[in-house]
Amino acid sequence: MAKIVSQQVYSENKQVEVIMEESPEIVPDSIFKKFFLEVASLTIFTLRFFKEVIKPPYEINELMKQSFLIGYKSLPLVAITGFIIGLVLTIQSRPTLAKFGSESLLPAMVAVSIIREIGPVITALIFAGKVGSGIGAELASMNVTEQIDAMQVSDNNPFKYLVVTRILSATFMLPLLVIFADGVGLMGSFVGVNIKGNVSAYLFFSQIFQSLEFGDLFPAVIKTFFFGFAIGLIATYKGYYSNKGTEGVGKAANSAVVLGSLMVFIIDMIAVQVTSVLQN
């Protein structure tokens, strides 16, 4: 059952693309039309993800491999950026706080900014750039070279093997990376605090933990699952349905990053609204 349906969806999407590209004189190239067609086909893609993710067999090996590639391999980059952000944020905030005579609040203020906002968003953007473009380009080049077709012909569901595993990995690896980046960022902040001044690690971290509330951490971690899901979804979608030409690979990678990053901001905006409503 599922297979037939999914094939129809697949070819429907292809046809949508062809109509848009090859006969502009028949279908006026309206931006709205393009936008809604894109949204519709992304919605179908998303629904298909949820359908296939619950249906066995599960691609555990590929999921593990992707999680390793997506998560573990991003650690150095995330660590460097996290550390620098923590360090710079601390150095930059000190003069302002000093003006109000509240330099002692420096660790707490930096910690709240990092954990609530800067850690998740910066890490997600880095993630969109590194992982999103990687997935987009990989799937697009598999599409161009007919590898995806070859999987289908040999009766191995390419959607399950390629798309589902990557979206899941992105969804679950990004939160871990964010927590890691937050930790490294706080260490960067500790270094920053100690450039001008002398605060022991114990004092620094106990001050941070006193100032942090559950309400800071919890929503910040929850939203990163959505960031990861959105980045994975858009990257796989753009790759899986890329144009069959070498230029399609570059386009897929590019729009995976652009749209992925945009989604991060949109979700962030929604998240802040939702949290403020829930907390009142």
Add this chain to the structure above:
Amino acid sequence: MTQNATDIDLKAETDYKPNGNVVIKMEHLKKSFGNNHVLRDINLVINKGENLAILGQSGTGKSVLIKCIVGLVEIDDGKLLIYGKNISELKDKELIETQKKVGFLFQSGALYDSMTVRENLEFPLRKQLSSIPKEELESIVKEALHDVGLDEAIDKTPSELSGGMRKRLGLARTLILKPEIMLYDEPTTGLDPITSKEISNLILEVQKKYNTTSVIITHDIECTRLTANRIIVLKEGVCAAEGTFAELEKSADPWIRSFFE
């Protein structure tokens, strides 16, 4: 076995007689992409055991035609029967069972470049992997590589292989599922004449060994001469001509003759 394929010089059995066993039948098959009407009215019969070559200019829809057979492209209208079963009426399970009997060699080889040669060959078997003992899997993979003369390459990656070797590996990967019908999409395009001839002979060897029915899309007239029992020329979405090599070579239509020059 294939190292000296050039000297073997197998010949297609030109005295092949249709035995009335139809494996694939197309009736008024149509396929368009937007307003690009690729296949307008295809009527075609493929008999068991024959080698059918499909000729036609680039972009006439030869690839689309055989992709319809494996379900990569969905037909708009008309009938497509595989072993007498109408594909568009089949339920999921039966459809998969039917299409499993058809192997497809992609024009580009479609090798999985993130995997080794061994993994490429194991991939189609993934579903059965748990039920096949390790030694048996090893021997299946080795035999598939031996069939196409690639014994040495088992631990290489596709990027280390030459054009001809990539085609062979693609063929081995397709054969590992023991298809009864083989579809070749331009198997010799982009290869030098000697390698092309080796691949043509390989197609014949495969056909002998596994008793397959073959559909070969090609521009390569030498490959057609070596392999085909029957030729169909595709033009503007319909079958413009049909016959044996000898018949079409002497065709009254200069356009058709031009393929054979």
